Amino acid sequence: MKRFDHDSGRRGFLKGLLSLGAAGALPGSLLVPAKSQAAPFDASAYQVFRNACPRNCYDTCSIKSYVKDGVLQFVEGAPESTYTKGSLCVKGYAYPRRIYSPDRIKYPMIQEGGRGSGKWRRLSWDEAMDIIADKILDIKKRDGSLLGLGLTKYSGQFGIVNYGVEGMMSSLGYTTRFVGTPCWPAGIDAQNYDLGDMWCNDPEDMVKSKYIIVWGANPAWCSMHSMKYLYEAKRRGAKVLVIDPIFTQTAAKADVFWQVRTGADGALALGMARHLLDMGLVDKDFVENHAVGFEEFADYLRKNVTVEWASEVSGIPASEIREVTEEFAAAKPATVWIGYGMQRHTNGGAMVRSIDAFVAMSGNIGVEGGGARYGHLATWGFNYHAMVQKQPEGSVGFAGASGPKGEFDFAGGGSAKYSDRAVNINKTAQEILDARDPELKMLWISCKNPFAQDFDRNKLERAFKKLEMVVSVEQFFTETVKHSDIVLPATTLFEEWNVNVSYWHYWLSLNEQAIKPMHEAKSNIEIAAALSRAMNRKEPGSCTFAQEVDGKEWMVKEFNKGIYGLFGIESWEDLRNGPAKAKLASSASWNEKKFRTPSGKYEFKSDLCAKNGFKALPEYVEVRKATAPFRLLTPHVQYALHSQFVNLDWMEAFYPEPYVFIHPDAAKAKGIGELDMVRVFSSIGEVKVRAKLTKNVQKDCLVMYEAWFRKLDFNVQNVVDDCAADMGAMKTGAPGVAIHDQFVDIERI
Amino acid sequence: MNYEFPLVIFTVLTQFAVGLALFAAFKSLSCAGSTAKECEDISAWRSKDWFAAFLLAAFGLGASMFHLAQPLRAMEALGNLSVSWLSREGLIFGLFTVLALVNALRESRCLAVLAALCGLAGIVAQGMTYAPAAMPAVSNGVPMLIFMLTALALGSSAGQVNGSHDFSTAFRVSSASLVAVLLIVPCLWTSGGTVMQASAALWMQSWMFWAGLGLTTLAFIVSLRAGAEAAMPCLLLVLGGVALTRIIVFGGVVHTAVNLGMPY
Amino acid sequence: MSKRYAFLLDMDKCIGCRGCAMACKNFNQLDPGMVWRQVYPLAESIYPHRERAFLSLSCNHCDDPACLRACPVAAYEKRDDGIVVHHQDKCIGCTNCVRSCPYGAPRFNKEEKHAEKCSMCVERIEAGLLPACVQGCVTGALQLIDLNEFEETNAVQYPAGYPVMKRLNPSTRFILPKMPRQVRG
Known part of the structure; x- marks a missing residue:
């Protein structure tokens, strides 16, 4: 039996390269036969770059990018990583289209007719930054602090250098931070x-x-x-x-x-x-x-x-x-x-x-x-150089609290006089509505799409009306951009330098800049530098962020001896030959059975847990009571990473339309037939979508996969409320969300 | 439904032309032994038949070009005669068109027979071309049979328009057979696989199918009542009927590829 | 002995992720709406759980390809190694191949006015690499085999949901999916 495996493929590839060398010595292409024997694939015709998929995904793939004439031609999984093993996924393979999509935001813009009007006007970067800087200074003047400026950022881009967004906020002063995670x-x-x-x-x-x-x-x-x-x-x-x-x-x-x-x-x-x-x-x-x-x-x-x-x-x-x-x-x-x-x-x-x-x-x-x-964060020990920024002299903030937390917050909290104001990322709408002294006036959104991902979408609409200015850093015209005043075009991972690790596997990947930024896109730290220039021009000393940044230098600054030692590399440049895996004493965590609990042992009984208001033992706790006939589950679909990827026309070729999945018996009782248009509704909102009947779901359960479709107003968050999960506040700053404890009804329309 | 109008026009018109040629050749042969004057008169009529056949075939070939995404490269379609029935179809109808024109200008029995045989070969080629494996409902002799009966029905009604001959029997036999075949075939499909059944359903649910059958049946009835006298009405009725059913023959047949992953 | 390249789809490993199909678009730089490989869920009458078992199909590189016989301009070429290649420059866009292929392999590109289809990434194979879809299959469900040396006894040529075309003799082989024991609450 003969099968071709990836390894023999590589060997053959080398042979192919050798014979190509020989063929290349022959004069001209005239010798190439007219038929398909012509022109074997020639990897040497490309510049190959190392990239890393920065999405909120277990797999955090190591990518090889093939560039010719300054254009990314195609991507593949890095064969050096035994985890990625030469393959990406349906999303990763759509990256070339994501870069070159005609739908990308090309330059800074302002929505002049008001949010939702769709009347956008192109701005230069300087104009955009002037408007933003003026607003920030205005808030500072009115409130005496910058706590009226909020940042919401989460998992849209997990590259380490992107923590420069948090850094940018710190460099302006003490601000309001949406902390916690809806995830885990x-x-x-x-x-x-x-x-x-x-x-x-x-x-x-x-x-x-x-x-x-x-x-x-x-x-x-x-x-x-x-x-x-x-x-x-x-x-x-x-x-x-x-x-x-x-x-x-x-x-x-x-x-x-x-x-x-x-x-x-x-x-x-x-x-x-x-x-x-x-x-x-x-x-x-x-x-x-x-x-x-x-x-x-x-x-x-x-x-x-x-x-x-x-x-x-x-x-x-x-x-x-x-x-x-x-x-x-x-x-x-x-x-x-x-x-x-x-x-x-x-x-x-x-x-x-x-x-x-x-x-x-x-x-x-x-x-x-x-x-x-x-999961784990054992490989995340970077310098967080971009993230750790000093507030300007004399900044006033939130007194008395220890500052925001986050599962990826490795900077450690100092004991300063002031701190940022931490609000719950899982109750974005409620926190905006409730913020007092000062009220939240301006929101900076990066690496996040609140209108696709944050809960109780209708409440979010109301909350956003309270904001005086919303700035989004984005690649596409999402619903969040529709609800913004200013949008700034962000680079894709192929247009910037970064470094990435996973919360699941133990590989480290370099992300090289493979192509020039498209249109007028800038990376998050370049945007921070541009803002710093505008701020300092208007009020010297009002922003401590570097006014010029070099993406590569800033990426290098994230490395330290600990990372080099853990991954057994001499320098970050080693990663140009491929990703590296952490040198683990054992593939097992806790292999020495030395636990990091107060007792140093595994704690069936946790006093800390009891102290935080839960049972000391892992006792049974009943789940949220039903408030409507059907439980609604809104998990992930393979085509999307939250609101990313499904908007691409390439993805539409495979996933053009969402559905609600319902058990045939339940459908029958509700008079719903296959592919009927239905309304899934609860007290907070509704979703109109077509139904598919399947016994894959339970009779009392409906399933809709979350995603953002560019041509549809489908949004599962219309019917997902912001009810909290039990735990999470200790390590991430806010409890999680009971995303799967949601209840709805359904009817045919 | 994919209407494929260029293919509908092309096949109906070329089959019309072949029908005309068949009956013109028949007239040419059957004229033997009559008086010279008679022969001359009929020959003049036949010339018109041949000219009509030429025009129809030429127009049909022209229409077929619009089936191509790149019509200007139509001549390249003759490039795969060794295996492709489509290439052969093109070549044969090209030849047929030339032969029809030659017969129109200067008929000879030999050339008339040649043109008729060429037309028949064209029907065979069409029958092979439009019976793809991917459409199990018509991946058989059905298209060829339908095409042949179409040629006979159109040719016999048109061939008697000038009043020189009475092909009423031929017309009635061919038009009735056509109706019968179009009715029986989808009934057979209902006992076939999923894809065949889907084709049958498409035919049965189409108003064009039933309207086409109705017109053809009406032509048959008119012919039964009025014989060769009503040649023109018969021709128009059957032409309309054939065109409508032909839209279904091309557009209403289900391709296996639409059912991949499902029972076939 | 000459090779006869073919795809092997282990449906028991296939998770229907469409990675293969997107890997194809990615490498072959297909136009936005075009696909050369598509993943078809099996009907519940074949695999009793909706959208949980799949046929991933591109061109089956048939022994006697219907496309090749349908094409009036000889745009199709059957290579000695079994690969059926479509030469787009020759194509005049008659779509007869699209009508003729029972597996929907050739597809018509309206913008470019020609048909196009999977070439098994022949240029990669000639460079000793795997086709993009095989390389891109994250579970190893899609494989490249040499049919002349392929002896897997549990592989089938015509799984349910896949048209039986004996005359064409498609080269793709399939390993059928299994089902877990289920305990439903």
């Missing part, structure tokens, strides 16, 4: 209570697992590059169980699928923990020597939890729970991949703690191929 905070805090940090195994070591539970994650769509490890583990004999309310694409690839009732995962995990206890399958060495509070937890389980109860709450038969628990315990190593989806609940943090406890009891913490995998 409840789980982060949960893991911090249990383990002392969020630190997952190298995902590549899943191949060693003998039993893998993918719990509330859909890597087939959201971490495609991880699928090969699941497949390899299966090939080596591992069993894969997917637990999810939706029959996901990942579930279709599993050995077993459990369709759990949404928000009942905690009960299920506790039932499994109880069964471990009953069967004497608890890892004694771990719970006795490396953990605290196990006896209390065991007591709790004996008194409050039975497998039958867990079965009743979760909908998974007791016999199944018993069988799988025993198989999981027998398999060494065994692992649980805890997805971000399952912690977006009012009881999300508690559920993650229950799963952590189950994995810990089974003795799979600190084990290669084991672990309660959630």
Whole structure:
């Protein structure tokens, strides 16, 4: 049998290059036959650059970009990374179109007819910066501080140099910051209570697992590059169980699928923990020597939890729970991949703690191929040079607080007299409405699309009316841009220097500038420098940000000895030969079983957790009560990263239209037929969309995948409110959002 | 539905021309033994038949060019005679058009027979061209049969317009057969695969299909009542009928590629 | 012995991500609306879960290609290694190939006024590289095989949902998808 693998491809490629050299020596192209034997692909005809996908994605791919005549011709996955392994995804391969899309914002513009009018006028960069600087100075004059200026930025571009946006704000003074994360905070805090940090195994070591539970994650769509490890583990004999309310694409690839009732995962995990206890399958060495509070937890389980109860709450038969628990315990190593989806609940943090406890009891913490995998920030130890900026002399800010937090905030808080005002990013609309002394007057938006991603969209419309000026740094005319006064064109990753790491795998990628910025686009730090020039021209000393920046220099300034040591490189330039992987003593996190909890051990019982207002033990917490007939889930689709990519015409070739997915029985009861236009509505808003009938979803559940379509006003946030998740405030500054505890009704229109 | 008007016009007109040529050749052959005067008169009529055939074929070929995205490169379509029925179709109808013109200018029995045979070959080539594997409903002899009956129905009604001959029987047989074939074929498809059934449904749901069949049937009835006397009405009716059903023959057949991933 | 290049789609590994199809657009710089490879979800009558198993199809590089027989200008070429190449410069846009291919491989480009289709990235193969879609398949579901040496016994030529065209003898091979055991709450 003959198959061609990537390696033989590379060898052949080298041979091809040699023969090309020979062919190149022949005079002219006349010798090339007229038929298709002509012109083999010649990589040497291109300039090849190293790039990194900076999107909010597990996979953070290492990219090779092929440039000819100053134009990016195509991209491919870096073969040097065993994680990217030569392949990007459907989104990554759309990058050439993203750069050269006719829809890109080309130059600074001002919406003269008022927000939403669509009457835009082109500005020069100087004009735009003058208007903005005047406004900032005006606010400072009126309020005596810059707390009326707010920044909302999140995960649109995770490149390290992009923390220069936060830096720009600091360089102006003390401002208002939208802090926290809508993504994963409840789980982060949960893991911090249990383990002392969020630190997952190298995902590549899943191949060693003998039993893998993918719990509330859909890597087939959201971490495609991880699928090969699941497949390899299966090939080596591992069993894969997917637990999810939706029959996901990942579930279709599993050995077993459990369709759990949404928000009942905690009960299920506790039932499994109880069964471990009953069967004497608890890892004694771990719970006795490396953990605290196990006896209390065991007591709790004996008194409050039975497998039958867990079965009743979760909908998974007791016999199944018993069988799988025993198989999981027998398999060494065994692992649980805890997805971000399952912690977006009012009881999300508690559920993650229950799963952590189950994995810990089974003795799979600190084990290669084991672990309660959630994420990590172990490779993010950069200098944050762009981010750490000094406020101008005499800046006045928020007195008494310790300043904003964020999971990626590595700068550490000093004890200054003043600080920024931190407001909850997950309640953007409410915080704008509620801000007093001073009111929020101006909002700077970068790396974020609040009108696609922030909750309770109708409330956000009302809130934005309160703002005197909104500035968006964007690439496309998003709904947020429609709600802005000024838009500044941002570079794509191929037009700037950066460096990227992942919160899942352990690779480090350089992002070289591969092409000149398109049109008049500028990177975030160049924009900061331009603003600094305008500010200092108008009021010398009013902005401390450098007035000239060199993207490459600023990228280099993010590196330090710690990074070089961790990744085993001499210099950042080594990364020009390809991405580097952290030199790990073990592929297992916590392999020394030294936990970063107050006790230094795994804490089944966390006093810190209790101190923060939760239960000390990973007890059962009921999920948010239903307020309408259907639960609404709005997870990710493979074509989009939040509001990015689906707006590209290339993507429309594969994903032209969104749908609401409904169970056929529910549809029948509502008189809804396949592809009927329906209204999905709740007390806060509605979405009009066509319905698809499928048993992939539960009868009491509707599914809409979040995305921004350039030609449609589809927006799931119309019906997602800003109800908080339980945990998250400790490490990220604000609790998460109960994105999957949303309730709606549906009717045919 | 994809109407493919250039193909509809091209095939209907060339088949009309072939029909005319067939009956003109028949007249030419059957004229043997009559008086010279008669022969001369008929020959003059035949010349008009040939000229009409020439015009129809030329116009049809012209229309076919508009099926091409690059009509000016139409001549290149003769470039793959060894395998492509489309190339052969083009060449044969090119030849046929020339032969029709030659016959119109100076008829000879030999050339008339040659032109008629060439026309028949053209029908065969068309039948092969428009029976692609990708359309299981018509990936068979059906298009060729429909094309042949079309040629006969149009040729027989047009051939008797000048009153020299009575081809009423031929007309009635061919038009009735055409109606029968167009009715039976989609019925057979309903017992076929998904894609065939979808084609049948498209035909059955199309007003053009039923209107076309109605006109053709009407032509048959008129011919039954009035015979060769009503040659012109018959011709117009059947021409309208054929054009309408032809739109369905091209546009109403489902391609397997629209059903990939689904039962075929 | 000569090669006969072909695609192998392991549907059990395919996650329907469309990465292959976009990798094709990316490398071949296709016009915005054009696709040379498309991913088709299997109907629920074939795989009982909606949009969870897929056919990823481009050109099947048939033994006896319908496109080649349909083309009046000989724009199609069947190479000795099995690859069917369409020469766009020769094409006059008659769309007869589009009508003729049961698998929808040739597609008509209205702007450029010609048909176009997958060439199995022949220029990459000649340089010893994999086709862009195979290189781009993140799960390893899409592979390049030499049919003359291919002996996988569980591969099929005509999975359900894929037209059976014995005369054309398409070269693509498929491994069928499996299903998990399901426990529904």
